[in-house]
Amino acid sequence: MSIFNVELKKVVDDTYDIEIGYNLSDTLVSDLENGLAGKIKKFAVITDTNVRDPYALPICEKIKHAGYSVDLFVFPAGEKSKSRETKAKIEDAMLKKGYRRDCCIIAVGGGVVTDLSGFIAGTYGRGVPFINYATTLLAAADASVGGKTAIDTPLATNTIGLFNQPQKVYIDIAAWKTLPQRQMASGMAETIKHACLGSEDMFEFIEENLDDIYSFKKFACEYIAENNCRIKYNVVMKDEREAGLRETLNLGHTVGRAIETVSDYKLLHGEALSIGMAAQALMSARLGYMSEEQAERVIKLYERAGLPTRIPDYIDREELVKKLYTDKKVRDGKLRFVLQKGIGATVEFAPGVYAKPIEESLAREIIMEL
Amino acid sequence: MSIFNVELKKVVDDTYDIEIGYNLSDTLVSDLENGLAGKIKKFAVITDTNVRDPYALPICEKIKHAGYSVDLFVFPAGEKSKSRETKAKIEDAMLKKGYRRDCCIIAVGGGVVTDLSGFIAGTYGRGVPFINYATTLLAAADASVGGKTAIDTPLATNTIGLFNQPQKVYIDIAAWKTLPQRQMASGMAETIKHACLGSEDMFEFIEENLDDIYSFKKFACEYIAENNCRIKYNVVMKDEREAGLRETLNLGHTVGRAIETVSDYKLLHGEALSIGMAAQALMSARLGYMSEEQAERVIKLYERAGLPTRIPDYIDREELVKKLYTDKKVRDGKLRFVLQKGIGATVEFAPGVYAKPIEESLAREIIMEL
Numbered sequence: 001m002s003i004f005n006v007e008l009k010k011v012v013d014d015t016y017d018i019e020i021g022y023n024l025s026d027t028l029v030s031d032l033e034n035g036l037a038g039k040i041k042k043f044a045v046i047t048d049t050n051v052r053d054p055y056a057l058p059i060c061e062k063i064k065h066a067g068y069s070v071d072l073f074v075f076p077a078g079e080k081s082k083s084r085e086t087k088a089k090i091e092d093a094m095l096k097k098g099y100r101r102d103c104c105i106i107a108v109g110g111g112v113v114t115d116l117s118g119f120i121a122g123t124y125g126r127g128v129p130f131i132n133y134a135t136t137l138l139a140a141a142d143a144s145v146g147g148k149t150a151i152d153t154p155l156a157t158n159t160i161g162l163f164n165q166p167q168k169v170y171i172d173i174a175a176w177k178t179l180p181q182r183q184m185a186s187g188m189a190e191t192i193k194h195a196c197l198g199s200e201d202m203f204e205f206i207e208e209n210l211d212d213i214y215s216f217k218k219f220a221c222e223y224i225a226e227n228n229c230r231i232k233y234n235v236v237m238k239d240e241r242e243a244g245l246r247e248t249l250n251l252g253h254t255v256g257r258a259i260e261t262v263s264d265y266k267l268l269h270g271e272a273l274s275i276g277m278a279a280q281a282l283m284s285a286r287l288g289y290m291s292e293e294q295a296e297r298v299i300k301l302y303e304r305a306g307l308p309t310r311i312p313d314y315i316d317r318e319e320l321v322k323k324l325y326t327d328k329k330v331r332d333g334k335l336r337f338v339l340q341k342g343i344g345a346t347v348e349f350a351p352g353v354y355a356k357p358i359e360e361s362l363a364r365e366i367i368m369e370l
Numbered sequence: 371m372s373i374f375n376v377e378l379k380k381v382v383d384d385t386y387d388i389e390i391g392y393n394l395s396d397t398l399v400s401d402l403e404n405g406l407a408g409k410i411k412k413f414a415v416i417t418d419t420n421v422r423d424p425y426a427l428p429i430c431e432k433i434k435h436a437g438y439s440v441d442l443f444v445f446p447a448g449e450k451s452k453s454r455e456t457k458a459k460i461e462d463a464m465l466k467k468g469y470r471r472d473c474c475i476i477a478v479g480g481g482v483v484t485d486l487s488g489f490i491a492g493t494y495g496r497g498v499p500f501i502n503y504a505t506t507l508l509a510a511a512d513a514s515v516g517g518k519t520a521i522d523t524p525l526a527t528n529t530i531g532l533f534n535q536p537q538k539v540y541i542d543i544a545a546w547k548t549l550p551q552r553q554m555a556s557g558m559a560e561t562i563k564h565a566c567l568g569s570e571d572m573f574e575f576i577e578e579n580l581d582d583i584y585s586f587k588k589f590a591c592e593y594i595a596e597n598n599c600r601i602k603y604n605v606v607m608k609d610e611r612e613a614g615l616r617e618t619l620n621l622g623h624t625v626g627r628a629i630e631t632v633s634d635y636k637l638l639h640g641e642a643l644s645i646g647m648a649a650q651a652l653m654s655a656r657l658g659y660m661s662e663e664q665a666e667r668v669i670k671l672y673e674r675a676g677l678p679t680r681i682p683d684y685i686d687r688e689e690l691v692k693k694l695y696t697d698k699k700v701r702d703g704k705l706r707f708v709l710q711k712g713i714g715a716t717v718e719f720a721p722g723v724y725a726k727p728i729e730e731s732l733a734r735e736i737i738m739e740l
Contacts, residue, residue, distance in 0.1 A: 004388040015377045153465065165376075
């Protein structure tokens with residue numbers, strides 16, 4: 001009978017910097033002093049038990065020394081902490097400590113810390129600013145560009161979350177040296193994925209310089225840190241809300257995410273992704289989008305990086321096939337896969353469409369072989 | 371050592387319509403057929419146990435009849451359901467039913483349903499569209515404009531949530547008749563608050579036509595539905611993210627929210643707000659921002675509307691004073707109140723500043739008197 005029009009049109013500027021370097025905690029503090037968080041004087045540093053002593057505590061000390069109020073919130077390291085329960089515990093601890101909306105969250109750690117903290121920041125008091133201090137290659141590769149934050153639920157990974165852009169991201173390459181080799185390799189899984197979907201040059205660089213990356217040579221680490229950002233940024237810029245092109249970043253994740261869940265997180269995200277990348281390479285070759293040799297090259301690079309490319313025996317393969325249907329790309333009950341086109345590109349199946357409907361029989365066939 | 375700039379500037383258009391009328395379920399379905407939710411064919415209708423039979427089920431039937439896929443998700447009626455637990459249960463139920471990102475949520479009910487459903491929509495798969503079908507005056511007054519969604523935590527109300535704009539809002543005035551009188555009065559508490567902060571004309575209209583509102587006369591119900599939207603919109607448009615002016619909508623809520631929590635939700639939101647409005651009126655008069663007579667007029671209108679204006683005996687007043695510090699307006703540990711300037715306006719204490727720091731002693735004094 002009467003219509004009231006709520007006109008809400010506005011320009012949103014979420015522009016931010018990613019600083020790539022060595023030992024950036026002093027830079028972080030001087031950025032705060034120079035107004036990175038505006039007038040905010042109260043900081044909540046969120047981290048996990050692994051990162052607490054080497055990075056988060058020293059950062060807290062420096063922030064306090066600069067005259068700000070700061071508290072540290074620590075949760076148990078591991079993907080299992082990326083849960084509703086951890087989110088609630090940290091929120092309640094912040095509420096108890098009197099945190100209101102005039103605070104800023106600083107995430108110090110790997111991908112679990114940055115994913116979880118960005119989600120907490122997005123909903124705490126309906127949103128407070130946050131800063132990411134990434135201490136792992138995986139966080140540098142995966143969580144630094146794109147604003148995706150989330151938690152896992154028992155039914156599937158990254159199901160609940162939001163898009164939320166940080167004030168700034170720090171990628172501390174010096175921290176990579178302190179990572180267990182398994183964690184470093186897990187980060188390489190996303191890095192190689194970026195090369196596979198976006199740059200044959202980068203793929204060749206990794207083939208040639210893998211040892212230099214793993215021995216933390218400056219030129220090699222800087223190259224992959226910068227190129228991870230560049231490739232992801234090129235995709236995200238064109239499709240911030242994951243309507244089309246951004247789905248290409250999901251390469252290897254259809255099978256990867258499912259294995260990660262079915263393994264009950266015994267496999268790290270990158271390890272599960274590595275198997276998922278092998279699966280999509282075989283599928284891409286089977287469907288004629290890349291040669292058998294190219295698929296072999298992809299699988300071989302993952303193996304050289306110290307990552308699994310076969311499904312472990314303890315995984316129930318039929319359960320895995322079922323789990324594929326929890327993938328976010330599923331539409332109208334049909335599985336959809338992103339596929340590689342040679343090395344350095346993905347297949348655009350139709351204008352703006354990068355995920356192809358795949359028969360369950362083909363997916364099952366490849367899962368049974370792997 | 372190297373800085374990578376992520377430039378994310380964009381125009382966001384969250385414009386939407388609020389349709390005010392009688393029995394709007396057919397309008398909703400024809401809007402869906404005309405593309406309100408784009409190409410989406412899968413709908414999750416969220417409601418509570420009170421609204422299920424009279425409104426949500428018939429709406430589901432009509433949506434299904436129009437050829438769409440639809441499921442109903444029902445939670446127990448009451449503010450206690452506005453919790454993390456209810457959010458998780460509905461999300462898990464949606465995941466189990468195979469809901470992915472290609473769905474739209476339709477909230478059918480009062481403020482608890484619309485607040486909770488808007489929050490679920492904002493984080494399900496990192497965000498799906500949602501539509502509000504408001505069946506109560508409170509939802510029409512409070513939840514229809516502004517995009518605020520949230521859940522309560524044991525420590526405070528509306529602490530976790532986000533700003534999320536619906537595709538469209540329906541205000542079904544016919545549904546008001548089916549409300550228990552206590553619920554209708556609770557909605558009047560927000561309605562009178564809008565008049566107090568934004569329109570002396572509206573205040574006088576309510577003084578003159580309260581009986582016509584309570585006997586659901588068309589002209590009276592339409593007037594308050596439209597003016598609630600108008601006043602809230604005028605505020606929200608100027609300050610979408612609650613940085614300054616929008617805090618005026620929080621009039622009466624400093625004490626109101628605290629009482630609501632301390633009463634363990636025995637008081638409805640509007641009942642608690644009514645007491646909070648009395649508290650702020652006394653405070654505004656004490657500080658010289660309105661006359662004693664004006665404060666009396668405000669309190670008297672709340673009483674005539676069938677709402678409490680004194681703190682019930684079972685409330686521990688000292689606990690209430692402590693609880694004030696969980697208010698979102700608290701800054702640097704100081705209480706801040708929005709105060710009325712005469713009738714129809716609020717006090718602007720400094721340019722753009724509408725919440726005034728108040729000594730605990732004054733707040734305690736008024737709480738002890740009430």
